[in-house]
Amino acid sequence: MNNFNLYAPTRILFGKGQIAAISQHVPAGARVMVTYGGGSILRNGVLDQVRQALGERLVAEFGGIEPNPDYATLMRAVETGRAQHVDFLLAVGGGSVADGSKFIAAALHYRGEPWDILSAGGKVESAVPLGVVLTLAATGSEMNAGAVISRRETGDKLFFSSEAVLPRFAVLDPSTMFSLPQRQTANGVVDAFVHTIEQYLTYPANAKVQDRMAEGLLLTLVEEGPRLLAAPEDYEARANVMWAATMALNGYLGAGVPQDWSTHMLGHEITAVHGLDHAQTLAIVLPAMLAARRAPKRAKLLQYAERVWGLREGSEDARIDAAIDATRAFFERMGVPTRLSGHGIREPRLEAILGKLEAHGMTALGERDEVTLDVSRAVLEAAV
Amino acid sequence: MNNFNLYAPTRILFGKGQIAAISQHVPAGARVMVTYGGGSILRNGVLDQVRQALGERLVAEFGGIEPNPDYATLMRAVETGRAQHVDFLLAVGGGSVADGSKFIAAALHYRGEPWDILSAGGKVESAVPLGVVLTLAATGSEMNAGAVISRRETGDKLFFSSEAVLPRFAVLDPSTMFSLPQRQTANGVVDAFVHTIEQYLTYPANAKVQDRMAEGLLLTLVEEGPRLLAAPEDYEARANVMWAATMALNGYLGAGVPQDWSTHMLGHEITAVHGLDHAQTLAIVLPAMLAARRAPKRAKLLQYAERVWGLREGSEDARIDAAIDATRAFFERMGVPTRLSGHGIREPRLEAILGKLEAHGMTALGERDEVTLDVSRAVLEAAV
Numbered sequence: 001m002n003n004f005n006l007y008a009p010t011r012i013l014f015g016k017g018q019i020a021a022i023s024q025h026v027p028a029g030a031r032v033m034v035t036y037g038g039g040s041i042l043r044n045g046v047l048d049q050v051r052q053a054l055g056e057r058l059v060a061e062f063g064g065i066e067p068n069p070d071y072a073t074l075m076r077a078v079e080t081g082r083a084q085h086v087d088f089l090l091a092v093g094g095g096s097v098a099d100g101s102k103f104i105a106a107a108l109h110y111r112g113e114p115w116d117i118l119s120a121g122g123k124v125e126s127a128v129p130l131g132v133v134l135t136l137a138a139t140g141s142e143m144n145a146g147a148v149i150s151r152r153e154t155g156d157k158l159f160f161s162s163e164a165v166l167p168r169f170a171v172l173d174p175s176t177m178f179s180l181p182q183r184q185t186a187n188g189v190v191d192a193f194v195h196t197i198e199q200y201l202t203y204p205a206n207a208k209v210q211d212r213m214a215e216g217l218l219l220t221l222v223e224e225g226p227r228l229l230a231a232p233e234d235y236e237a238r239a240n241v242m243w244a245a246t247m248a249l250n251g252y253l254g255a256g257v258p259q260d261w262s263t264h265m266l267g268h269e270i271t272a273v274h275g276l277d278h279a280q281t282l283a284i285v286l287p288a289m290l291a292a293r294r295a296p297k298r299a300k301l302l303q304y305a306e307r308v309w310g311l312r313e314g315s316e317d318a319r320i321d322a323a324i325d326a327t328r329a330f331f332e333r334m335g336v337p338t339r340l341s342g343h344g345i346r347e348p349r350l351e352a353i354l355g356k357l358e359a360h361g362m363t364a365l366g367e368r369d370e371v372t373l374d375v376s377r378a379v380l381e382a383a384v
Numbered sequence: 385m386n387n388f389n390l391y392a393p394t395r396i397l398f399g400k401g402q403i404a405a406i407s408q409h410v411p412a413g414a415r416v417m418v419t420y421g422g423g424s425i426l427r428n429g430v431l432d433q434v435r436q437a438l439g440e441r442l443v444a445e446f447g448g449i450e451p452n453p454d455y456a457t458l459m460r461a462v463e464t465g466r467a468q469h470v471d472f473l474l475a476v477g478g479g480s481v482a483d484g485s486k487f488i489a490a491a492l493h494y495r496g497e498p499w500d501i502l503s504a505g506g507k508v509e510s511a512v513p514l515g516v517v518l519t520l521a522a523t524g525s526e527m528n529a530g531a532v533i534s535r536r537e538t539g540d541k542l543f544f545s546s547e548a549v550l551p552r553f554a555v556l557d558p559s560t561m562f563s564l565p566q567r568q569t570a571n572g573v574v575d576a577f578v579h580t581i582e583q584y585l586t587y588p589a590n591a592k593v594q595d596r597m598a599e600g601l602l603l604t605l606v607e608e609g610p611r612l613l614a615a616p617e618d619y620e621a622r623a624n625v626m627w628a629a630t631m632a633l634n635g636y637l638g639a640g641v642p643q644d645w646s647t648h649m650l651g652h653e654i655t656a657v658h659g660l661d662h663a664q665t666l667a668i669v670l671p672a673m674l675a676a677r678r679a680p681k682r683a684k685l686l687q688y689a690e691r692v693w694g695l696r697e698g699s700e701d702a703r704i705d706a707a708i709d710a711t712r713a714f715f716e717r718m719g720v721p722t723r724l725s726g727h728g729i730r731e732p733r734l735e736a737i738l739g740k741l742e743a744h745g746m747t748a749l750g751e752r753d754e755v756t757l758d759v760s761r762a763v764l765e766a767a768v
Contacts, residue, residue: 015387212600
């Protein structure tokens with residue numbers, strides 16, 4: 001096991017009716033701005049519950065944070081927060097709202113040009129305290145320090161991370177997801193699955209607890225994901241998937257082990273060039289990536305085959321093939337295509353995607369820096 | 385899954401050489417008192433590393449905190465802390481030192497009689513900030529809010545819990561355990577194993593992530609525990625056991641699920657009456673407890689049999705028998721007897737033990753309050 005520094009201080013308030021509990025975790029006398037995205041939380045009663053829990057502490061609302069939250073939008077929220085002397089943020093939504101609100105929280109305290117936080121490594125020493133009411137299980141942002149922010153004006157998509165923006169609490173009420181569209185439910189399951197794989201399916205590091213936890217999350221997603229498509233209001237299945245998605249990226253899986261993340265990096269560029277959803281790109285890249293790197297990942301692929309898919313018969317190569325096939329079949333069963341052609345993209349813009357990878361310095365990805373542009377090209381060609 | 389409120393903000397600094405990292409996590413200018421137990425940390429270099437990391441922040445040392453830390457000892461530490469205007473505590477040792485230091489931290493801030501914290505539910509609103517350098521993996525105290533304190537003068541053994549005493553950080557360097565006596569190593573493995581069982585082996589609550597995590601910890605302890613007896617300086621095995629023991633009681637396993645803890649309650653009284661180590665009592669009680677409650681625990685016993693011990697053949701009853709036998713055999717393999725007679729106790733003082741249980745109100749234990757004094761009697765009789 002490698003050394004690690006694990007810090008996951010976000011309080012999780014999990015279950016039915018827990019939105020009311022935020023009243024105990026937002027300071028009395030706080031001046032709270034609620035941030036959110038589209039209108040679904042207006043329709044399903046979530047925003048009403050939040051307003052009721054906050055009472056007079058609610059001094060501002062800022063809606064319209066879009067998927068892949070835009071810098072310009074967020075800076076308007078910063079203006080609102082400043083004007084209202086806001087000293088607590090409550091993000092109500094999915095990963096984009098959480099990520100965007102982390103940036104707002106940091107920018108409200110930042111001395112200097114906030115764009116530097118994203119583009120120039122400007123250090124975020126403090127931030128307005130932040131809570132999250134999660135309404136879409138997927139990204140894990142509700143319990144970690146990272147955020148991805150886009151700037152449409154310049155075509156940038158940048159990441160920052162700071163312990164100062166770790167949410168103070170996150171409310172996870174599975175019933176808030178009953179009305180999600182199938183596509184978002186499925187994308188969330190795929191996203192959590194691939195987050196887990198990126199921290200697990202590398203090379204053996206003798207981290208037995210982390211391996212078993214990862215396998216447990218994968219098994220849970222495989223069992224419960226398809227159930228959600230059949231029964232969107234199955235509370236227990238929603239609960240298991242919601243908790244699995246948070247656990248997949250709160251730091252516990254990745255503590256003390258090598259990490260990959262090459263599937264994510266290729267996926268980001270596919271989204272930039274072809275406009276697919278983030279999880280859609282992961283479902284396309286991962287099976288091809290595993291096939292291309294079956295040699296360096298051999299030991300963990302065999303472990304994955306046995307412990308997640310129960311594959312114990314046949315030659316090692318046959319088990320690896322079967323595990324990759326099972327991964328692909330799982331995504332397809334979730335209604336998420338695993339080839340670019342599944343989205344009608346029969347001639348992907350390979351040079352544009354590879355050019356972006358190169359421009360972003362993504363020329364030696366993966367747990368052993370082995371994913372060169374040539375490997376990325378082969379993966380993309382195999383993913384058509 | 386049941387609702388839960390999970391808060392585990394302790395920063396984990398894990399691995400070789402991490403004691404040096406405490407210098408980054410104790411405030412500059414802090415006035416630190418180091419608390420510890422016996423002399424082992426003097427001999428193995430751990431205290432020297434701590435002194436070096438703290439430098440001028442170290443203003444007091446308080447040694448001599450005993451196993452089952454005594455109120456009188458701890459109150460002497462409080463006096464030292466007050467005299468030295470201490471504003472940070474660093475506990476260096478195992479669970480007893482961590483527990484004792486939590487009480488010292490609370491008592492230093494408490495207005496009123498500190499004994500009330502233990503005996504009268506005195507609420508701990510704040511405490512001196514506390515860090516832990518763990519040198520014995522077992523109790524999980526390094527990452528939770530609880531502490532058990534004894535008062536030899538009155539024969540009391542009492543518990544308190546407060547988020548104010550959650551350690552700010554815990555250093556887990558597996559190599560600090562290389563020189564542990566076999567008995568302490570074995571006790572630690574059994575303690576972590578039974579902590580896990582108490583939160584897992586109850587009745588199904590459809591908490592798939594928690595179940596898989598628990599099974600992962602059990603499998604890790606079963607695989608790595610015996611290895612440690614054969615090779616006490618196996619860093620990887622120490623690391624896996626150390627991390628498993630912390631994860632076994634930091635709140636994640638018990639979140640959203642029923643919990644038992646009857647084995648612990650019986651064990652406490654056996655320690656009080658017969659003086660066995662805490663883990664020794666757990667190894668004696670658990671197999672008998674599982675056998676006595678095989679009906680209400682049937683579904684989880686079958687799951688445990690399959691997923692932890694690989695038992696898939698034979699009748700359900702045969703698999704349950706085999707799982708209980710395997711549990712017993714594991715403890716024995718760790719060198720920890722699983723019957724009172726294994727410690728030479730052929731005529732246990734049943735009435736004294738049951739009398740204490742009754743006096744402490746322990747007359748309806750377990751996840752469904754089903755462990756009456758009659759059940760406890762039967763368990764104890766079966767454990768001779």
